[in-house]
Amino acid sequence: MARRSIKWNRWFTIAAEVAGLAISFYLLLISMRVLYPEQVPCPRSKWFHCQSVLRGEWSHVGPFPVAGLGVVYFLIQLALSIALNKFRRGWAWLKLLVVFCGLLFVAWLRAVEFVWLKGICPWCWAVAGCVLMEAIFVYPLGVPPFPKLRLPGRIGAVVGVVVVLIAICTGGAWWLLQREKEALRRELAVAQATPSPTPTPQRTPKIENPRERPSPTPRPNPSRSNPPQQGSVEDGVLPTQEVKLLAKHGWTVVASTESVDNYLGKEEPVLLLVFDPQCEECQAFIRGGLETDELAKLPVRLIAVEQSSFYGPLSREVKNVPTLMLVDQDRKIRFKHEGRMSTSALLREIEKALGS
Known part of the structure; x- marks a missing residue:
């Protein structure tokens, strides 16, 4: 029995994944200081915090650079796109699951930018755009049970899911930030409540010869x-x-x-x-x-x-x-x-x- 084929914008999907892979690899080289070791190529303003995003505390997940995870993600997706030359239900759902994980990670990174860093990295948003386009193009792989939608409907559905994910992740990031601030306040309160050690007063040495006078005690610098x-x-x-x-x-x-x-x-x-x-x-x-x-x-x-x-x-x-x-x-x-x-x-x- 011949396998059923389906139109799912395969080449557009591959194009989005290649673009995402290229940008992610470029950001990985910047994050590792192979490129631009001194300053990240990003405009300096209160809205753009590329240095913090690419080389700061949030630029790694454990020992792994976030940009490196992006490279791995797009390599996996490219392999799945090549394997899905014809419709195979198992491979299709695996690809959809990986896409959803990508959207979830994109949403979390946006929440970190909004809540913790108070600024964005335009390069990272370009990668997020590639994941978003990829999700729109692979949507037909889930039909059914997904409802069959035209391109505007697919765009609305995917963007709606991303907005909900960003809202949920932003709430989680805000909660973590409040905990961190409370811990900082406690640390400062303890540090300020701890009295500084009082220097032990020095005794004037006993003078054997009455003609000798002790040298004047040095006064503290005013x-x-x-x-x-x-x-x-x-x-x-x-x-x-x-x-x-x-x-x-x-x-x-x-x-x-x-x-x-x-x-x-x-x-x-x-x-x-x-x-x-x-x-x-x-x-x-x-x-x-x-x-x-x-x-x-x-x-x-x-x-x-x-x-x-x-x-x-x-x-x-x-x-x-x-x-x-x-x-x-x-x-x-x-x-x-x-x-x-x-x-x-x-x-x-x-x-x-x-x-x-």
């Missing part, structure tokens, strides 16, 4: 005599490990340029850190030179903001990240440094700038 600042994290900031470290050491991590402006021009100067949480140089600087409470004792306000959220005239001074700027009450830059710096050197430079 610029570091202030109580340490208490750090905080604004809503909208992704609570990465670097953000947690900054907050624990007295930094206020803000979410926007408007928040930065609220601290500028006040009674005390602002030490402004512009960083990218996914930048390796920034991570090394935060975990090295900035992992100290000494900066929080200086008569300056410690403010940190992500580069992708920082705009305006002052942002033009930021050519690379990390960038540190000491901005006085008149909004003039008294000190600026790009890249890493040791804690001792940073303290010297800031005290020098404050004293000038």
Whole structure:
């Protein structure tokens, strides 16, 4: 008995899968820093966070790059499309199942962009578009039991399913984000409630010769005599490990340029850190030179903001990240440094700038 054949836009499906494979492989090379090791080829704006998506905390599922999973997905789909030259019910349902898994993963990645990263990667949306077109083209493989629809109906059905999946995944991502923020608040509360160790007072040595006078006890540097600042994290900031470290050491991590402006021009100067949480140089600087409470004792306000959220005239001074700027009450830059710096050197430079 001859197998029943069916029209299912096979060549259009293969074209969408080849396009998705090409883009996924390109993104995999970027994610692994084979291409563009320094900067991801993506416009810099508050809407586009390609660096975070392709090289950040969410760019991997365990040890596997998300782009690599995309490559595997499209290779499997291409193999199934080639095998489905004629209609075979088992192979057809396997392909439909894999397509649904692809749509579910696409929906989850969109939810991560919306809820956690507050920005998108246009390259990733191109891959999502390929999966969406693939789902539209393979829809006839499920008829029946799927209702027989023309192309506009298929587009509406697939888009509707994707919207529902994105809504469900967004709810899950929002729940995870709230748990992470609550954990961060508890960590900060514990850190702030823990008293800093009080230095043991030194006794004046007994003088054997009355003519000898003890050397004067060194006075503490007045610029570091202030109580340490208490750090905080604004809503909208992704609570990465670097953000947690900054907050624990007295930094206020803000979410926007408007928040930065609220601290500028006040009674005390602002030490402004512009960083990218996914930048390796920034991570090394935060975990090295900035992992100290000494900066929080200086008569300056410690403010940190992500580069992708920082705009305006002052942002033009930021050519690379990390960038540190000491901005006085008149909004003039008294000190600026790009890249890493040791804690001792940073303290010297800031005290020098404050004293000038």
